[in-house]
Amino acid sequence: MNRKVLITGASRGIGRATALHLANEGYALLLHASREASLQPLIASLPAGTRYEVLTADFSEEDALKQFTGTLKKANKDLYGIVSNAGIALDKALVFQPQADIDNMIRVNLMAPILLAKAAMKIFPRNGEGVFLGIGSCVGEMGNAFQSVYAATKAANVALIKSLAQEVGQLHGSQTIRFLTLSPGFIQTDMVESLSEEIQADFLSKIPSRRAGTPAEVAQTIAFLLRDEAAYINGSEIKINGGLA
Numbered sequence: 001m002n003r004k005v006l007i008t009g010a011s012r013g014i015g016r017a018t019a020l021h022l023a024n025e026g027y028a029l030l031l032h033a034s035r036e037a038s039l040q041p042l043i044a045s046l047p048a049g050t051r052y053e054v055l056t057a058d059f060s061e062e063d064a065l066k067q068f069t070g071t072l073k074k075a076n077k078d079l080y081g082i083v084s085n086a087g088i089a090l091d092k093a094l095v096f097q098p099q100a101d102i103d104n105m106i107r108v109n110l111m112a113p114i115l116l117a118k119a120a121m122k123i124f125p126r127n128g129e130g131v132f133l134g135i136g137s138c139v140g141e142m143g144n145a146f147q148s149v150y151a152a153t154k155a156a157n158v159a160l161i162k163s164l165a166q167e168v169g170q171l172h173g174s175q176t177i178r179f180l181t182l183s184p185g186f187i188q189t190d191m192v193e194s195l196s197e198e199i200q201a202d203f204l205s206k207i208p209s210r211r212a213g214t215p216a217e218v219a220q221t222i223a224f225l226l227r228d229e230a231a232y233i234n235g236s237e238i239k240i241n242g243g244l245a
């Protein structure tokens with residue numbers, strides 16, 4: 001396998017499970033997290049022989065994000081895939097939400113995917129192929145009290161991806177460059193474990209499958225969407241949520 005995939009937010013949760021799954025399928029990995037130290041446990045568990053590089057940046061810092069995407073365009077011209085997974089949810093009633101939290105969610109969950117997608121629009125056409133996978137959320141469609149900004153950033157990712165799938169078709173007429181959103185429901189990671197027991201129980205009661213999803217289940221779906229077999233899935237929002245709607 002000669003394909004290299006960037007996974008942002010690879011240190012924990014869905015990103016970590018995706019990195020391990022893709023490593024087992026033989027992809028070369030470009031691993032991102034906010035700090036190098038966050039990635040050490042993942043690196044220690046990668047299968048022997050995994051080809052990987054590390055590129056860190058705190059996406060809540062504008063300069064760090066620009067430097068990251070700059071390096072991507074210069075030093076990673078061979079990228080096949082980008083899993084734009086890093087995200088933060090800072091839950092609060094909007095009326096009490098500090099401006100800094102709002103700014104951070106917009107930078108990490110929306111500005112970072114926009115600039116990563118911009119880098120993809122340079123890299124993929126030169127290579128004649130590529131898959132950009134944005135990560136949305138069920139709350140982008142459903143809305144959720146105390147997650148208004150988070151939900152807004154996730155809904156915006158879906159619009160970004162749909163638009164870019166159309167744009168790449170018009171600019172490059174390409175059948176081998178795809179932009180997709182994967183929108184998880186309630187997945188057992190640090191992000192949901194930080195929610196109160198009451199909110200977790202409320203979510204679980206609304207899921208027809210009556211359980212949280214696992215990061216490994218999301219990773220398997222991501223791996224499928226990256227494959228050539230998924231070539232006709234483009235511009236879409238794929239949902240993995242146990243029926244939560």
Ligand SMILES: NC(=O)c1ccc[n+]([C@@H]2O[C@H](COP(=O)([O-])OP(=O)(O)OC[C@H]3O[C@@H](n4cnc5c(N)ncnc54)[C@H](OP(=O)(O)O)[C@@H]3O)[C@@H](O)[C@H]2O)c1
Pocket residue numbers: 008009010011012013014015033034035038057058059060084085086087088089108135136137138183184185186187188189190191192
């Ligand atoms: N879990 C769910 O139920 C669920 C549902 C819907 C959507 N999602 C989405 O799925 C994605 C992954 O979620 P998760 O539950 O796996 O999250 P998680 O376990 O909390 O992991 C978040 C990842 O994002 C990185 N990250 C956080 N802040 C960052 C920053 N300022 N700069 C750069 N990287 C940063 C973290 O890196 P560090 O370790 O270095 O902090 C970590 O690797 C997110 O986009 C989330 O919105 C999750």
